[in-house]
Amino acid sequence: MIEAVGLTKRYGAKTAVHNLSFQVRPGTVTGFLGPNGSGKSTTMRMILGLDTPTSGRVTIGGIPFRKVPNAPRHVGALLDAKAVHGGRSARQHLLSLAQLSGIPARRVDEVLGVVGLQEVARKRSNGFSLGMGQRLGIAAALLGDPQVLLFDEPVNGLDPEGILWVRNLMKQLAAEGRTVFVSSHLMSEMALTAEHLIVIGRGQLLADMPVKDFISANSADFARVRTPDTDPELREKLGSVLGEAGAQVVPEPDGALRVTGLPLPRISDLAHGADIRLWELSPHQASLEEAYMQLTQSVVDYRSTTDQRAGLQQQVAAPAPQGPGMPGQQPPQGYAPQPGPYGQPAHPGQPNPYAQAPGGAPGQGYGYPPAAGPGAPYGQPNPYAQPGPQAGAPAPMQPAAQPAAPADISKPHTEDAR
Structure with a gap:
């Protein structure tokens, strides 16, 4: 010992x-x-x-x-x-x-x-x-x-x-x-x-x-009592009968009653005397964890707090539009429209932001295979050239022997091509 x-x-x-x-x-x-x-x-x-x-x-x-x-x-x-x-x-x-x-x-x-x-x-x-x-x-x-x-x-x-x-x-x-x-x-x-x-x-x-x-000693035992769900008046009647006998009655969300202060045999006798039929009469006891927490809640030295994450949370920007077959990639800055199917712009009058710049390296967002000739790929208009009077119409494919004319850089461009 x-x-x-x-x-x-x-x-x-x-x-x-x-x-x-x-x-x-x-x-x-x-x-x-x-x-x-x-x-x-x-x-x-x-x-x-x-x-x-x-x-x-x-x-x-x-x-x-x-x-x-x-x-x-x-x-x-x-x-x-x-x-x-x-x-x-x-x-x-x-x-x-x-x-x-x-x-x-x-x-x-x-x-x-x-x-x-x-x-x-x-x-x-x-x-x-x-x-x-x-x-x-x-x-x-x-x-x-x-x-x-x-x-x-x-x-x-x-x-x-x-x-x-x-x-x-x-x-x-x-x-x-x-x-x-x-x-x-x-x-x-x-x-x-x-x-x-x-x-x-x-x-x-x-x-x-x-x-x-x-x-x-450190928790309250209780009984669960349930009457037929089809007759809510019986539940109210039972609650009144048990309350008059000295019990504490608390309704639960599922329609049952939580009863404390009376033993189960006494609850059964009172329901029988009032001609109330019961569907459930079961004892319930708190767990050891619940009783332990009840006893020791005033002597706990280390208590956690809510993590506020102050200064760590950032605003999440809305996802930028993505082109077909281009997961996770964004178009160049200044070009927001999404392209449609190959060879067709998403909206009339708006260029394909994924087209290759003439004579230059692919820009950000480039991912389509290069065209056969030096012109715009797949018949798309050149986003770096001045839009023509029929900007919404697809440009025809040029023969390989006749390269497309370079963009006129003497005229100011209204957008930042970068």
Whole structure:
């Protein structure tokens, strides 16, 4: 059994744990909960003799950890799965721990099989994934077959199969009469694994009770009651009957009633006495997460805020028109009209912005294959020449032997060709 009495730890002006008293009894999985910075890790370090309490005491089996003879044979712990020499294999790491504690070498292979690492036992631990490292840390805790076990976030990095395995392992260890103390932030796992809870906040004890009692004490149980949907008058009648009996009745969006303050048998009797037929009468209990949030909302030190992204958001310009077969490319500046099918302008009187300039290199947005001759490609008008009186009509193809006349650059152009 683990017992803490008046446990206090200060780091200068900072009080990490204040006057903490609790017991962790054998034969049950005890969950250790609290917000970040609440003092959970400090408490576990003091249990294991890694930190000395400023005041108070904590004992394992009635004596401090530092006075436990051959401690690894009596106490196993997983506090930091990364506390492994990366150059050692999993088997070498466990073998060194076994030799220091006088544990037979055959026990190393046993625990490697228990945690599922027998296939990678001779691989260096620096190549292990986070989940594999957690399994190795659990193997080290089980190495001496101890009666007292402490685990800090044992399912961190494990896949669903690994999480289920850890859950069943904890329950099995407790069923064998061992003391199992588990710290975790996963409320859903604690609800399925732990039978008793110790909750602290800002270094002080908030709750020490069974899981079911904790949920009931920090949440409101209620009953859902539903009458036939075809008769809304029955629902109103039932609400009045239950309200007169002292219940708090709140209608829900789906047409049911949420009833608190009366047990289910009493609700059933009142409905029967009023000749009201029920389609649903079911109990509902809050989850462990909801109860935990309700209890610890005033002792959370680290709260997130909304990301305003000040100065980072920019106005997104409307996409520029694109030509056919030209994804992601824009026409030259000053030419906005979209071209129509090959050989036809999009609008009469507007030139094709993708035509090649006579005698020059393709401009921005150029992507069509060049024409056979030096004239405008595919019969399109030259966007760099002065528009003629029939700007909307397609220009005829010129024979290859007679090149088209160059543009008259003596006349000013009304647009920026660039």
